[in-house]
Amino acid sequence: MPKKINNLQYKSPVVGQEISCVLKGIDKSYLSNNKKLDSLIIKILKEEKFNICDVSSYSFKPRGYTLLVLLKESHLALHTYPEYDSVYFSIYSCRGPNDSLETFEKVKKALNPKELIHYTNNKIKVL
Amino acid sequence: MPKKINNLQYKSPVVGQEISCVLKGIDKSYLSNNKKLDSLIIKILKEEKFNICDVSSYSFKPRGYTLLVLLKESHLALHTYPEYDSVYFSIYSCRGPNDSLETFEKVKKALNPKELIHYTNNKIKVL
Numbered sequence: 054m055p056k057k058i059n060n061l062q063y064k065s066p067v068v069g070q071e072i073s074c075v076l077k078g079i080d081k082s083y084l085s086n087n088k089k090l091d092s093l094i095i096k097i098l099k100e101e102k103f104n105i106c107d108v109s110s111y112s113f114k115p116r117g118y119t120l121l122v123l124l125k126e127s128h129l130a131l132h133t134y135p136e137y138d139s140v141y142f143s144i145y146s147c148r149g150p151n152d153s154l155e156t157f158e159k160v161k162k163a164l165n166p167k168e169l170i171h172y173t174n175n176k177i178k179v180l
Numbered sequence: 181m182p183k184k185i186n187n188l189q190y191k192s193p194v195v196g197q198e199i200s201c202v203l204k205g206i207d208k209s210y211l212s213n214n215k216k217l218d219s220l221i222i223k224i225l226k227e228e229k230f231n232i233c234d235v236s237s238y239s240f241k242p243r244g245y246t247l248l249v250l251l252k253e254s255h256l257a258l259h260t261y262p263e264y265d266s267v268y269f270s271i272y273s274c275r276g277p278n279d280s281l282e283t284f285e286k287v288k289k290a291l292n293p294k295e296l297i298h299y300t301n302n303k304i305k306v307l
Binding site for chain 1: 194196198200202204233234235236237238240246248250252254255257259261264266268270272274297298300302304305306307
């Protein structure tokens with residue numbers, strides 16, 4: 054019989070992972086097509102068994118795009134800078150100390166950047 | 181006469197600031213009242229002249245709350261862990277190298293944590 058989860062027993066995982074970076078010189082098709090970028094990110098999150106609770110996005114004038122994905126396991130944020138061929142990417146998740154790494158690697162592989170800068174990978178304990 | 185901003189001339193600011201941390205032992209009234217927490221964050225963002233494009237939030241069962249604010253100047257993310265009296269907070273903005281600091285200080289002052297852990301403050305260049 055599965056264990057009962059109620060208000061008294063349930064506790065969030067204690068250790069999460071926070072990855073953030075700027076990907077420079079990426080595949081330009083993702084900078085000119087926000088829907089393609091959305092589809093890529095959502096596909097990878099689903100592959101990685103994340104639970105998507107909400108998606109918020111905004112197309113700026115004259116250019117630039119922001120995508121925020123609210124996950125049961127925390128969140129993903131992405132900002133494009135088409136004028137610099139760059140994307141800021143961050144993910145924070147709380148299923149364990151290496152939870153976001155595969156997601157990041159898949160995004161990086163697809164965007165195919167010439168350079169990766171400001172990469173940080175932090176273990177976060179909320180307790 | 182103001183300068184014209186068009187597709188050719190406009191470029192995003194090059195330097196941004198990314199602050200993230202966990203605030204432990206905060207004022208419990210913000211952990212039991214998500215609307216109070218929302219109001220605080222929105223009030224501070226407005227005071228700091230951020231432009232709010234979208235707000236996404238989710239109340240988890242049995243507890244826990246996530247708030248994502250999509251800003252013209254990037255984003256703010258917040259996750260509550262009522263069972264640990266903790267909040268994960270992050271803000272990334274792109275109006276200059278110290279853009280988010282005052283916002284963070286105001287949030288910290290209001291939440292009044294006993295302890296601040298995993299504090300990072302990174303300057304981000306997208307160029």
